[in-house]
Amino acid sequence: MRRALVLLLVLVVLVGGGSYGLWAWTVARMQAGFDAWSADAAAQGWMIRTGAPRHGGWPLGADLDFTGLSLSAGPDMLPGGASYTAQRAVLHLSPLAPEVLELRLLGVQRVQGFGSAALLFTAQTLTLTLPLRGKLVIAVAGKGLRFDAPAEGTTIGLLSGTIRPGAAPEVDLSAEAIALPPPPAPQPALGRRIASATIRAALEGTLPPPSPDPLARLVAWQRDGGLLRVQHLTFGWGPLGLTGTAALGLDAALQPQGTATLRVVGYDPALSALAAGGAITPQAAQAVRAVLALLARVPEEGGVPQVVLPLTLSAGVVRVGRIPIGKVPKVDWSAAP
Numbered sequence: 001m002r003r004a005l006v007l008l009l010v011l012v013v014l015v016g017g018g019s020y021g022l023w024a025w026t027v028a029r030m031q032a033g034f035d036a037w038s039a040d041a042a043a044q045g046w047m048i049r050t051g052a053p054r055h056g057g058w059p060l061g062a063d064l065d066f067t068g069l070s071l072s073a074g075p076d077m078l079p080g081g082a083s084y085t086a087q088r089a090v091l092h093l094s095p096l097a098p099e100v101l102e103l104r105l106l107g108v109q110r111v112q113g114f115g116s117a118a119l120l121f122t123a124q125t126l127t128l129t130l131p132l133r134g135k136l137v138i139a140v141a142g143k144g145l146r147f148d149a150p151a152e153g154t155t156i157g158l159l160s161g162t163i164r165p166g167a168a169p170e171v172d173l174s175a176e177a178i179a180l181p182p183p184p185a186p187q188p189a190l191g192r193r194i195a196s197a198t199i200r201a202a203l204e205g206t207l208p209p210p211s212p213d214p215l216a217r218l219v220a221w222q223r224d225g226g227l228l229r230v231q232h233l234t235f236g237w238g239p240l241g242l243t244g245t246a247a248l249g250l251d252a253a254l255q256p257q258g259t260a261t262l263r264v265v266g267y268d269p270a271l272s273a274l275a276a277g278g279a280i281t282p283q284a285a286q287a288v289r290a291v292l293a294l295l296a297r298v299p300e301e302g303g304v305p306q307v308v309l310p311l312t313l314s315a316g317v318v319r320v321g322r323i324p325i326g327k328v329p330k331v332d333w334s335a336a337p
Contacts (some may be wrong), residue, residue, distance in 0.1 A: 026062040027055045030091060030101075034064060045210035047072045048091070057092065064091040069105075072213040075214050080115035103128040110225065120148035126159075138163040153181030167206060174198040177246070189277025190238035190270060197302040215254070215333055230260075239269035255331060260311040265304050267292050 031053065038048040065088070067260035072083035075299070087107025094102075105126045112118040122209040124144030131137065142159035152172030157177025206228030208217045229245040234300045248258035268289060275285035296305040318326045 014209065020058060021061055024060040026093060027057075027064065030062060030064050030093060034091065041071075045073055060169075063093075064314060066090070074210075083111070085110045099132050101130045101132055117150055119151060122146050138165070151181070153179075153185060155179045161198045168203055170200075170202040172200040187277075189274045190240060191273075193238075195236040196233045196234065197236075198232065199230060201228060201230045203227075204229055204244040218250065218254055218333065220256065221251075226250065227258075238273060239266040241265040246311075248253045251314070253331060254330060255316060256313075257314050260313075262311065264292075264307045264309060266298075267307060296334055 028114060033179065039047055047070075048069040049068070054065040054067075055063065057063035067088060068085070069089035070085045071081070073081060086105045086109045088105075090102075090104040090106065092104060094100075094101040105123070105128070106121055108120060109126070110118055111119050126142040126145070127140075129139040129141070140159065140161050140163060143157070145159060147154040147155040151236045155178070156175050157179075159173070159175050161171070161173035162207050163172075170311055175198075176196045178197065180188060180194070181194045182192065203226075205221050205224040206218045207226070209323045211217050227247050227249045230244070230248070233242070233244045233246065235242040242262055244260055244262040246258060246260035248256060248260075251257045253330070271280075271285040271289050275282045280288075292307050295307045295309075297308070300306050311321050314328060316328050317324050318328060
C-alpha cells in the first residue's frame with residue numbers, strides 16, 4: 001500500500017513538473033512571438049507600447065498579462081494619425097485550443113483617429129481571437145460596452161464580427177442593443193434604442209508605404225483606383241429600417257466622391273415620429289411622405305413598401321438622383337494633426 005502511494009506521488013510530481021515545463025515553454029514562445037509581431041508592426045509604421053508582462057494561467061492555460069497596451073500610427077501612415085490604448089491586455093492560449101490565440105482587452109479603453117476627438121469606453125468583455133496558422137482573420141466579440149464623453153451614456157449590448165488585415169483590409173462588424181444617452185441629454189424622436197447596425201466594407205487599391213508626405217500617399221492611392229467599398233450596410237432604429245451599399249473614393253482634388261444606394265422601409269411611421277418629436281415640422285413631414293410614396297415599391301417577394309434612393313457625392317454636393325439635398329465640407333488634409 002505504501003509503495004503504491006509512493007509511486008502515485010512520483011507520478012503526480014512527474015506529470016505536474018512536465019505540465020509546468022510545457023507551460024513555461026509556451027509562455028516563452030508567446031513572449032517571443034509578441035516581440036516579433038511588435039517589431040514587424042514597428043517596421044510598418046505602428047508604435048507598440050506595453051507594461052512589463054506578468055506570466056500566468058498555469059495549469060489551465062498560458063497568459064501574458066500586460067498592465068497597459070498602446071498602439072498608435074502617425075500622420076505619415078494615416079491621415080491625422082490614429083491610436084488605441086487599453087488599461088490592461090491579456091494574451092491567452094488554452095491547451096484545449098492551441099491553434100487560437102485570444103487577446104482580452106480590459107479596463108478603460110481609448111480610441112482616436114483621423115484627427116477626431118478621443119473616445120473612451122469600458123466593456124464587460126472584449127476579446128480578439130487570432131488563428132496561429134493560415135490566413136489572418138481576427139474575430140471580435142464584445143459585450144456590455146459603455147462609452148464616456150463625448151458619447152457619455154451610450155451603450156452597446158453586443159459587438160461581433162471579423163477583421164481581415166492586409167493590403168486590402170476588410171471589416172465585417174455588427175452591433176446590437178444600442179442605447180443612446182438618457183436624460184438630461186436631448187432625446188431623439190425615434191427613441192433611445194437602436195436595434196442593430198451592421199457594416200461589411202473593404203478598402204480597395206494599394207496604399208503606399210508610410211511616408212513623411214501623407215498627401216503623396218493619398219494621391220498614389222487615388223490614382224491606383226482607391227475605394228472604400230461598403231458591400232453591406234443595415235440600420236434599424238425604431239420603425240425605420242435601412243439597407244444599402246456604397247463606394248467612396250477621392251476625386252482629382254482629393255475630395256470625397258462616390259455613390260450609394262439605400263433601401264428604406266418604415267418611412268411613414270418614422271416621419272410621424274420625427275414630426276411629433278419636433279425634429280421636423282408636420283408640413284415638412286407631409287411633403288417628404290408624399291414624395292417617398294411616389295417612389296415606394298412593394299418587393300417582388302412581397303412585404304412592406306420600400307423606397308430605393310440612389311445617392312451621389314460629387315464636388316461636395318450630395319444628390320438623390322439629380323436633386324441636391326446637402327453639402328459636404330471641403331477636407332483640408334494639410335490641416336490634419
